[in-house]
Amino acid sequence: MTADMTRRTALARRLAGLSPDQRAELERRLAERARTPAPGGTARIPPRAAGAGPLPLSWSQEHMWHRHRADPSGAAYSVPLRVRLEGDLRTEVLRAAFGDLVARHEILRTTYGERDGGPYQLVHDDAGVEVEFADLRGAQDTGAEVAARLAAEAARPYDLAEGPLFRAVLLRTADEVHVLSLVLHHILTDERSAGLLLTEFVEAYDRRLNGRPPAAAPRLQYADYAVWQRSGRAGDSAAAGLRRRVARLAGMPGEIRLPADRPRPPRPTGRGGAVGATVGPEPWHRLRELAREAQATEVMVLLAVFQVLLRQESGQDDITVTLPEAGRVHPDLEDVLGCFFNTVAVRCDLSGTPSFRTLLGEVRARCLEAYDDRDVPFAEVVDAVTGGRAESRHPLLQTMLIFEREGAGRPVEFAGLRMTPLGVPTAHRGARAKRDLTLVAVDQGDTARVDLVYDADLFDPATAEALLGRYLTLLSSLTTDPDGRLGT
Structure with missing residues (x-):
């Protein structure tokens, strides 16, 4: 949501200033473009046939559907979006x-049912949406009341078969100040879609306020993508990509043996916690300089440090960490709302005593390999490597690194309002744990925020604090002397 949302909102404001003739000409050109081949000669994704019957889920959705069934009362896949709205807000608009x-x-407006042991999706015609409203101006502690309401909203369970899976709550905190909370199940959305949703809200509000008709529906819907993906038209290279990804993970250890405070339970409960810290300007600058010198990215440096930490804690040299990937593998999908989220696994051999700079080069190469096959659904990789999902742990998903940029904090001016997206607090990040350890790094410009989300079934808060402290120590020392041997 981030810088992309700011860019799109600026574009929406420019579009709002067009004359009716200019808008008509733009819509004509867009319609013409929709009928032309995609860039690079790629065939367009076709809309699904009318009356096609029960619709399949995408691979990403099916993975989330299975995870939800294992814990239907939890909120591990709840995606909260919070913004502050300042100005003359028209609630009816x-x-x-x-x-x-x-x-x-x-x-x-889609729900997800089950038939013959498998899921399907059902698109409803009813376009209604309930926006709950609460006036908190008289609350004794408005800030605490808002925080409690937001936390409760994010923790509410979902019924995938009944819905709703998209909820909106508007909290009035002062005469011209509101907090808007949108909560979606992850089966509906991903980070890019969350930004697109807020951007389109800005345009939809402006259209309503100024008496203009709503924007037309896009050429493609997410269900069109799911049908296309399941039909095999997503590309013949997917099978070859699956073989490559499985080969890269062949023979990997069943788990990273971290020194936990308790034995692993028979089934994960999802109970989580989180600890956080700040990377100061000096080490963050060194990290960026090292990335530039190595022709790498910040996430590659962060990942290399994380793998060194996991090697030290486990005593294992064969370390695999997963990374999230946007999953929009076709140009037609850039502006489609839905869950395209995918995962890639980066496996590195840390045996011997290479320098950190050498390890960073290895991590860079393994990341580029993984990104080359990012169109392969990770659920397929898990099943192919493990032969099925383990009940007591997350196969190939025990550790993850997530990197974000804090463009989300930039205010947006529109229709007499000022909208400021609110970040997700560390406590919410740790409300549910999908894996043993997840390192979340947020680029804040001159500094960075690092949160370590942990499985509370395995680790105590003090252990997580110690792990995060050792990670930050490694980050500082390895970026200060990247040519030193890791064994020292």
Whole structure:
């Protein structure tokens, strides 16, 4: 959501200033473009045939559907979006704008049922959306009340078969200040889609406020993508990519043996916690300089440090860490709302005593290999490598690194309002744990925020604090002397 949201909002403001003739010409050109081949000669993704019957889930959705079934009362896959709205907010316009968004995007009015042991998705015609409203101006401690309401909203369970899977709550905290909370199940959305949703809300609100008609529905809906993916038209290279990914992970250890405080339970409960710290300007600058010198990215440096930590803690040289990937593998999918999230696994051999600079080169090469096959659904990789999902742990998903940029904090001005996206607090990051350890690094410009989310079934808070402290120590020392041997 981040810088992309800011860019799109600026574009929406420019579009709002076009004359009716200019807008008509733009819509004509966009319609013409939709009928032309995609860039690079790639065949367009076709809309699904009408009356196609029960619709399949995408690979990403099916993975989340299975995880939800294992813990239907939990909120591990709850995606909260929070913004502060300052100015003369028209609540009736806001409700109408969300109604327009739900009418425009089928994914926001879709539920997920089960038939013959497998899932299917059902798109509903009803475009209504409920926006709950609460006036907290008289609360004794407004800040605490808002925090409690937001936490409770994010923790509410979902019924995938009944819905709703998209919820909106508007909290009034002062005469011209509101906090808007949107919560979606992850089966509907990913980070890119979350930014797109907020951007389209800005445009939909502006259209309603100024009496302009709602934006037309996009050429493609997410269900079109799911049908295309399942039909095999996603590309013949997927099978070859699966073979490559499985080969890279062949013979890997069943788990990274970290010194936990308790034995692993028969089934994960999802109980989580989180600890956080700040990377100061000096070490963050050194990290960026090292990345530039190595023709790498910040996430590659962060990943290399994380793998060194996991090697020290486990005593193992064969370390695999997973990374999230946007998953939009076709140009037609850039503006489609839905869950395209995928995962790639980066496996490195840390045996011997290479320098950190040498290890960083290895991590860079393994990351580029993994990204080359990012169109392969990770659920398929898990099943192929493990022969099925283990009950007591997350196969190939025990450790993850997530990297974000804090463009989300930039205010957006529109329709007499100032919208400031609110970050997700560390406590919420750790509300549920999908894996043993997840390192979340947020680029804040001159500094970075690092949160370590941990499985509370395995680790105590003090242990997580110690692990994070050792990670930050390694980050500082390895970027100060990247040519020193890791064994020292």
